[in-house]
Amino acid sequence: MKKYIYLVLLGTFWSCSSETDDTSYTPLTDIRERELAGGATTVFSVTSFAFETPAPNLVGANLEMHLAGDAEFENTFVTAGSPTNPGLGPLFNNSNCVACHPRDGRPAFPTSLKAPSGLLYRISAGNSTSQGPLPVPGYGTQAQNQAVIGFQPEMEYTVQWSPVEERFADGTVVVLRKPVFSYRNEYAPIQQIEISPRIAPPVFGLGLLEAIPEAAILSRVDESDSDGDGISGKANYVVNPESGNLELGRFGWKANTSTLRVQTATAYHEDMGVTNELFAKDSPLDGFADDPEISPLVLKQVTLYSQTLGVPAARNLTDPKVQRGATLFNQLQCAACHTPKQETKTASISALANQTIWPYTDLLVHDMGPGLADGRADFLADGQEWKTRPLWGIGLTKVVNGHTNFLHDGRARNITEAILWHGGEGRLAKENFKKLSKTERDELLAFVNSL
Template identity: 50%
Template sequence: MMPFTVRLQRGRIRHALLALIALGLGVALSALLRSPAAAQTPRPQAGGDTTIYSRTSRAYEQPAPNLDAYWAERHAVGDLAFEAAFVTAPAQVNPGLGPLFNGTACAGCHIKNGRGLPEKGQRAVRVSQVEPGIGHGSDYSFALEVDSPGANTPAVPGIGTQLQEQGVHGHAPEGIVQLTWQDESGTYADGTEYQLRSPQITLLTLDSSPFPEDIAISHRIPQPVFGAGLLEAVPEADLLQRADPGDRDGDGISGRPNRVWNVIEQRPTLGRFGWKANTPTLLQQSASAYVNDMGVTNPLFPEADGAMDIAMDTLEAAAVYVQTIGVPARTLLDDPQVRRGEQLFAAANCIACHVSELRTGPHEIPALANQTIHPYTDLLLHDLGPGLADGRPDFEASGSEWRTPPLWGVGLAQTVLPFSGFLHDGRARTLEEAVLWHGGEAELARSTFQAMAKDDRAALIRFLRSL
């Protein structure tokens, strides 16, 4: 732990100054854009006062401009923790990698704080037993991935609940992921053709023989992390009020919460993060990523004897960094095509799940408290049909349910990381493809999009790209 602390002390002043400079510039620009000369009517601010005004490849990496000096300094310290690359122990700096792992740093998966690619070193392949009790004759240990109370994802012997594709010297990885893409064609109502693709995953042992078929596999890409602190600050009651598990209003949308195991509180609480809302807090999300993705033990997930690779201050620093990243502002608000696209988005009832406006409540970090935000999510689970189903449940989420992903900043995804994809496994190469994959509760929205004239489809997609 001491080497990382020394590294923090060495870099924290430089990063704090940079954060404070960015804070000052953000506040000044925010005031300018909100002045009467800049706008005659109130503008929806994506992240409330945390909104930053950048449409560049670094747009996801800016501190919230309304951070006070204390939290700006903590953000800078957390930035170091998020960027820190771990190595095999013993080492002077950041020891503790592995022995099995997928990546070496938080930033190595969440590229520039955005999404990752569906490839080795970035993706996560979650696994579980379809029927508990199967075995594969492996001696690998997965003690750190013991099932949480109430979990319905029994660990696969020799793998655990997430496959590690890499190992430090002397340790073989848990398996090989063979990824191929399957193409399929479709046609809009006006006769225009389109192409979709879906990933086909096969898990192989190190001698290239397939694993048994009785394993549930969920192939996932890393999600963007900016704005997550705001989503954590939305009161639970507000989210539950939007839930409609029995579809009482008859609109075909039946969002419901996921109740997951909270490691700190030692009880089930509301899930907010992860593709299936299977994690309750950003602190636990960070701890889970450290141990599952890097093999770095920590206070929430220590070794069996209580030993850990990082201390709580490092874990908290990484979580605070994610909490305090600014949200990119929308663009082209006065563009007629964008405005038309927004109307079509609402008319197709996409807003039933991608809720445009939420309000945060009280929070330890003043910058996150009492903000009106526009994340385009309800943080609830929705059944998106067999086309997107992974067949792997997660606590109360079924194998075809997914948390509504926030759409703020989605128009910058491929500016930040060219060729990055959309949806949980990166299958959609464009926002258009992402819409076309929707089914289940979103079937009517998808069919409405398919029936639109070409100009209307273009307008809806341009609206999404403006977010």
């Protein structure tokens, strides 16, 4: 079990303005509010525990359930029929939650695509905007590249890299790496397949995102770009497999899941081959009559765990370099999609209700251009559209997870590369970023790393 570290809250207040030139900035005035990135759930840790501490305002039965969920999150499953933690597979991607979400953060791009890792392939044979991705016959909608003894994985993942050069106005050259993902050694012939490689995202702060009112998210939708700013985010509506209803998508790389309960149940079933009350039927290859393999209580515990992890506080916000970077963040239109501030309202967990939070996401999907396209539609999100990722905690990735790999497939090796991959609605921000001086780029990165 992890040790939980609670540190004393610090801070003063900040805000941002784009009405500055290259050599001046408007001092941020609401520093304390932005420091408290998760409101009362904020955790003041800059250690490797920064992502895996419970919200400090979590008490009583909810805290007990969080701690129980923590233990389950770390449990490693073994072959079905075992007396301890049975249910793995027979086909799977990984054997426990933390293997994909190390220290509740993001995994690095794997050194070997043959081994279990935080990378998986979502697959489909087309898409229905009302029903979602169409399963590949014999495979489903996720390709499992691991199997228990006696079974064959569905396929082996492969990747080829090619260089893509970007040049800043000052002559600095950055060589990006563009991946082309494919597969080999498939266990059965495939007639049609669309592949979307996905790296597992961090899991802290998710309950707060779930508690943002739907109306607040929809208020930022601008599919026709009526204000002419080049940003036209849209909502993705997805089927909740538990209710059968179309609901607003909030989670996943394409906002393709509506609730954390469904997200958790899907991860157990698809990533680990572990059945549960939402997905109670395993592969026909599974000869064990032990379904479902986790109890409703375990599903509830792990769901609550992901809902109630604390959010790391923002840091260094009084530093003039960071404050200048905040001004540039607005000037470059980064905040048009990475919406800084949100409010939660009612929530089933009282610790998450009525919080002012700073996640830097609008929870909408945006066209990010052909460079990042996976060509796989998911409900209303097309093959070039991705949900705006939250930026809170991003500057602690190196401390917690030992790397700085970003984007949906882990191709970016640092924040600069992630920005340079922006296209589509993010193209103007990227081009303006390339025009900045080295000093200004460093200031923008200082701000992003402060989050």
